[in-house]
Amino acid sequence: MIKRAIILYLSLFVLIIIVGLFMGAPFTVRLCVEAAAYSLIALGLNIQWGYGGLFNFGIMGFIMIGGFAVTFISVPLNMEFWNSDGPFMLLKVIIAALIGAALIIIANKLPRFGVKGAPHKVAQIIAWISAYILYRSQIDPAAAYIEENSEFVGGLGLPVILGWAFGGLLAAIIAFIIGKIALGLRTDYLAIATIGISEIIRALIKNMDWLTRGTLTISPVPWPVPKPQDFQAMGVDSLQSFLYARSLYLIVALLLLFITLFLIQRAYQGPWGRMMRAIRDNHIAAGSMGKDVKARQLEIFIFGSVLIGIGGAILTSFAQIFDPGGYQPINHTFVIWVMVIVGGAGNNFGALFGGFFIYIIWILSEPVSQALLTNLSAYFELWGLGAIPDIESRSVQMRVFVLGLVITFALRYAPKGLIPEIIHKQKGDSSGKG
Amino acid sequence: MLIEVKNIIAGYGGAPILKGLNLAIEQSDIGVIVGPNGAGKSTALKAIFGLLKVSSGEIIFQGQNIKNSLPDKLVPLGLSFVPQEKNVFTSLTVHENLEMGAFIRKDDFSDSLDEIYEMFPPLKAKRHQHAGELSGGQRQMVAMGRALMSKPKLLLLDEPSAGLSPRYVIEIFEQIKKINQLGVGILMVEQNAKQALSFASKGFVLANGTNSFSGTGKELLNNPEVAKSFLGG
Amino acid sequence: MNELIFFINKVIISGAVLGSIYALGAIGITLIFGILRFAHFAHGDMMTMGAFITFLLASAATALGLGAPLPMGFMLLPFAMIITALIALGLDKAFYAPLRLRGARPVTLLIASIGVTLMIQGLIRLFFGTKTRTFFANEPKDIFRIDMSFLGASRPIVITEPQFLMIIVTIIAVVSLHLFLTKSKFGKAMRAMADNADLAQLSGINTKLVIKVTWLIAGSLAAMAGTMLALDVTLKPDLAFNIILPIFAAAIVGGLGHAWGAIAGGFLVAFAETLAIFNWAILLRPFRDKLPDWIGTDLSIVATEYKLTVAFIILVIVLLVKPTGIFKGASS
Numbered sequence: 001m002i003k004r005a006i007i008l009y010l011s012l013f014v015l016i017i018i019v020g021l022f023m024g025a026p027f028t029v030r031l032c033v034e035a036a037a038y039s040l041i042a043l044g045l046n047i048q049w050g051y052g053g054l055f056n057f058g059i060m061g062f063i064m065i066g067g068f069a070v071t072f073i074s075v076p077l078n079m080e081f082w083n084s085d086g087p088f089m090l091l092k093v094i095i096a097a098l099i100g101a102a103l104i105i106i107a108n109k110l111p112r113f114g115v116k117g118a119p120h121k122v123a124q125i126i127a128w129i130s131a132y133i134l135y136r137s138q139i140d141p142a143a144a145y146i147e148e149n150s151e152f153v154g155g156l157g158l159p160v161i162l163g164w165a166f167g168g169l170l171a172a173i174i175a176f177i178i179g180k181i182a183l184g185l186r187t188d189y190l191a192i193a194t195i196g197i198s199e200i201i202r203a204l205i206k207n208m209d210w211l212t213r214g215t216l217t218i219s220p221v222p223w224p225v226p227k228p229q230d231f232q233a234m235g236v237d238s239l240q241s242f243l244y245a246r247s248l249y250l251i252v253a254l255l256l257l258f259i260t261l262f263l264i265q266r267a268y269q270g271p272w273g274r275m276m277r278a279i280r281d282n283h284i285a286a287g288s289m290g291k292d293v294k295a296r297q298l299e300i301f302i303f304g305s306v307l308i309g310i311g312g313a314i315l316t317s318f319a320q321i322f323d324p325g326g327y328q329p330i331n332h333t334f335v336i337w338v339m340v341i342v343g344g345a346g347n348n349f350g351a352l353f354g355g356f357f358i359y360i361i362w363i364l365s366e367p368v369s370q371a372l373l374t375n376l377s378a379y380f381e382l383w384g385l386g387a388i389p390d391i392e393s394r395s396v397q398m399r400v401f402v403l404g405l406v407i408t409f410a411l412r413y414a415p416k417g418l419i420p421e422i423i424h425k426q427k428g429d430s431s432g433k434g
Numbered sequence: 435m436l437i438e439v440k441n442i443i444a445g446y447g448g449a450p451i452l453k454g455l456n457l458a459i460e461q462s463d464i465g466v467i468v469g470p471n472g473a474g475k476s477t478a479l480k481a482i483f484g485l486l487k488v489s490s491g492e493i494i495f496q497g498q499n500i501k502n503s504l505p506d507k508l509v510p511l512g513l514s515f516v517p518q519e520k521n522v523f524t525s526l527t528v529h530e531n532l533e534m535g536a537f538i539r540k541d542d543f544s545d546s547l548d549e550i551y552e553m554f555p556p557l558k559a560k561r562h563q564h565a566g567e568l569s570g571g572q573r574q575m576v577a578m579g580r581a582l583m584s585k586p587k588l589l590l591l592d593e594p595s596a597g598l599s600p601r602y603v604i605e606i607f608e609q610i611k612k613i614n615q616l617g618v619g620i621l622m623v624e625q626n627a628k629q630a631l632s633f634a635s636k637g638f639v640l641a642n643g644t645n646s647f648s649g650t651g652k653e654l655l656n657n658p659e660v661a662k663s664f665l666g667g
Numbered sequence: 668m669n670e671l672i673f674f675i676n677k678v679i680i681s682g683a684v685l686g687s688i689y690a691l692g693a694i695g696i697t698l699i700f701g702i703l704r705f706a707h708f709a710h711g712d713m714m715t716m717g718a719f720i721t722f723l724l725a726s727a728a729t730a731l732g733l734g735a736p737l738p739m740g741f742m743l744l745p746f747a748m749i750i751t752a753l754i755a756l757g758l759d760k761a762f763y764a765p766l767r768l769r770g771a772r773p774v775t776l777l778i779a780s781i782g783v784t785l786m787i788q789g790l791i792r793l794f795f796g797t798k799t800r801t802f803f804a805n806e807p808k809d810i811f812r813i814d815m816s817f818l819g820a821s822r823p824i825v826i827t828e829p830q831f832l833m834i835i836v837t838i839i840a841v842v843s844l845h846l847f848l849t850k851s852k853f854g855k856a857m858r859a860m861a862d863n864a865d866l867a868q869l870s871g872i873n874t875k876l877v878i879k880v881t882w883l884i885a886g887s888l889a890a891m892a893g894t895m896l897a898l899d900v901t902l903k904p905d906l907a908f909n910i911i912l913p914i915f916a917a918a919i920v921g922g923l924g925h926a927w928g929a930i931a932g933g934f935l936v937a938f939a940e941t942l943a944i945f946n947w948a949i950l951l952r953p954f955r956d957k958l959p960d961w962i963g964t965d966l967s968i969v970a971t972e973y974k975l976t977v978a979f980i981i982l983v984i985v986l987l988v989k990p991t992g993i994f995k996g997a998s999s
Contacts, residue, residue, distance in 0.1 A: 055774070140965075181983060187774050188706035189986055192915045196979040199912060207972040329908075330788070334781055341778065394793050401789025407782030408762050411775055483869070509871030517869065523862040526855065534859045537852070538871040584871060 078154020171309025922992025
């Protein structure tokens with residue numbers, strides 16, 4: 001098994017070299033940076049699905065949260081906003097939200113004061129409605145005011161690395177809330193619930209123009225390392241400047257990736273990992289052994305989401321633009337699933353391999369299918385059928401089909417992935433993932 | 435012989451649960467399998483009905499080897515099975531439950547419906563109620579009625595008296611005798627061993643996956659060793 | 668009075684139209700869940716595919732110069748339903764059946780259905796591109812205006828021809844499905860299998876055939892729902908993927924595996940959505956002069972952009988309070 005992994009990683013390395021020869025070094029380094037970020041995200045999903053058996057179809061939402069977080073932290077201050085009434089109005093929004101939260105908490109605690117049954121339910125509903133009205137009464141004018149006077153609240157102008165960390169933190173908070181609500185659900189319900197949450201996160205980020213500029217997008221988002229422009233200012237020529245800057249970025253991203261891999265690998269070998277596997281493979285037995293299954297699952301869901309959030313943050317700062325309209329379930333949820341399934345759920349090296357391999361295939365399938373379609377189109381003309389129109393946009397879609405085909409084939413012919421999970425002693429039951 | 439089970443070995447993948455089971459009954463027989471818990475009584479019925487893999491031995495039904503045949507082949511041949519639990523479609527009406535029993539029949543089965551209602555009068559009154567709303571005893575009637583709708587030659591019953599009150603147990607046993615008199619061979623597993631053996635024409639005592647004693651019901655009841663080891667004195 | 672007419676147009680009619688579409692989609696999901704025990708994620712894309720098949724047929728018919736008294740999309744719907752049903756059957760044979768035979772867990776089938784989703788989406792975009800199309804490029808979209816002046820209203824109740832037809836077609840479909848499930852042998856066998864698959868097998872019910880029938884029904888209803896959605900708004904490749912959440916919400920609210928629950932759930936979710944985005948300030952307009960200023964002019968419960976949250980919140984409440992659905996589902 002280890003031999004197979006080494007061969008696969010070596011071929012991956014050769015593939016990257018070949019891509020470099022054909023597409024040029026700056027492109028390849030860019031590809032690797034993005035692949036590293038996607039691999040981090042795939043590791044996050046591998047923790048949730050491969051270790052914990054938890055379904056997360058809301059990866060896109062967490063990636064967006066990471067992207068927003070790093071943008072908010074690292075983009076310069078918007079003085080127009082800070083000099084207006086905006087901050088004061090937002091303070092009022094926060095106070096309204098806190099009062100609302102207090103109302104809900106009080107309503108939830110009513111049974112302690114002897115209010116039970118129907119009156120308690122009614123009180124809860126009234127509390128939720130009042131909290132919502134209170135919040136809306138403050139946020140609506142504040143949002144309108146900010147959008148009118150200063151476009152949006154701007155950023156905090158803090159270091160990018162802090163933004164990545166904040167991406168992880170924000171993702172953790174959201175994961176905590178979601179986990180509290182949804183983790184008790186059956187797998188298929190959890191799938192629907194998480195996809196719903198990610199769509200709601202997308203709707204919020206896309207439409208809260210006062211906070212995110214919505215579809216107007218925010219750019220430029222700063223880098224943690226010097227940008228190509230900085231190298232050009234030092235007199236490096238354009239092509240080289242991209243190579244240098246991106247290589248620096250790649251080093252930072254890979255460093256983060258490998259530290260993460262090292263840490264989770266260690267945790268997984270230890271007692272924590274054994275417990276997680278026990279819970280995944282046998283819910284009920286683990287529960288009856290006195291292990292707090294729900295709390296452990298929440299832990300794992302949050303932990304995975306943190307990695308996804310950080311990965312999302314890395315992607316956004318690298319792209320230098322935060323565009324809420326650019327997030328799609330296909331590109332940001334399903335492709336990650338393919339990475340983990342093809343790579344091998346439950347094996348970190350599998351997920352890492354899947355992350356790099358599938359991302360490269362995903363990106364390269366566009367020029368490849370474009371070349372294919374162009375050739376085909378030439379034959380069509382030769383046969384008198386006329387050329388294929390819109391080859392460019394069609395070839396982008398071709399890869400969606402290929403992705404679907406890869407999933408179904410992988411499930412059928414290699415359900416455990418290319419680098420499968422190594423099963424430790426346990427009763428020979430590997431049905432963790434079918 | 436209606437059915438002959440010859441030396442079958444079967445289980446759920448791991449160690450076999452049935453280790454050489456033999457039994458044979460005629461269409462006129464009521465065969466009862468008794469034995470201690472975990473002896474593989476229910477497993478025996480499931481093995482006959484193709485619900486688990488039989489690794490060796492033979493099951494001959496009316497001269498045909500039916501080893502490892504699936505239910506959709508067995509039901510048309512004339513076998514019917516009433517499982518111990520979840521033996522009715524709870525969200526279907528009593529009437530629809532019976533119709534499902536006749537799924538494989540292409541002919542007009544309204545006569546059979548009338549017969550079932552005659553046999554189990556309480557069902558007729560409740561025929562448009564959901565089976566899930568019935569009492570345990572009435573559910574057992576629905577389950578048996580459903581199994582009879584395919585006009586079986588052999589009816590397999592897995593603990594028909596389980597969970598019923600004593601009054602209903604007697605009633606169900608009476609019905610089983612009546613069904614047998616109508617020309618349906620019966621092979622059943624029972625916990626109420628003494629009661630069941632008292633009217634069984636063939637009895638099989640199952641222990642550790644093989645039948646340690648066989649004989650008529652009376653013989654087994656009068657066999658001091660069987661009485662001591664399996665019938666509680 | 669005009670305010671009430673506005674309410675009828677914006678809430679009652681829109682809700683009924685949306686509810687029809689959700690219900691037809693949710694029935695398919697709920698039937699597949701009942702029989703095969705997995706959440707069929709590709710259902711939304713089966714709807715989109717059905718809509719594109721209708722579109723292809725309609726374009727071909729128009730190109731041949733065929734005219735129709737009703738919108739072409741409705742005339743050719745039966746053919747599109749048959750084609751989509753057959754494709755659904757093929758998808759099962761190619762992608763789901765092998766996994767089922769291997770004894771794969773429902774989760775694996777769920778993931779496989781994501782793969783199918785991507786394949787269908789990819790193919791649709793490959794052949795049709797990403798642009799938005801309409802069924803009414805070559806024929807007018809008739810609009811019925813029901814005059815309400817006898818009630819003192821100056822505005823009419825407005826309903827488009829496709830909207831009117833789709834409500835009728837939904838009623839026909841639901842009634843036929845009801846008759847099928849309660850009167851026909853196979854309909855009853857489907858309910859029996861959804862209730863207790865093991866017992867259905869024991870009874871000699873041909874479960875393979877029941878599975879086939881399920882795919883045929885789910886596929887044809889998906890084509891119907893997708894085509895109606897495309898007739899009401901426009902046809903685009905992500906047409907139904909965007910409403911997969913409310914459709915699943917409808918199926919779960921109604922209790923998975925429960926066909927009537929899915930219908931009720933579909934209308935419940937649809938009306939909740941239209942009521943939530945309706946601007947209630949409009950109903951207060953006649954009393955405008957007597958009301959204090961702070962009430963404002965926008966009293967919708969959620970902004971239109973957040974319509975999706977309504978379905979989701981209903982879903983979460985149902986899952987937390989009564990996970991088996993409002994009606995007892997097969998999942999219980």
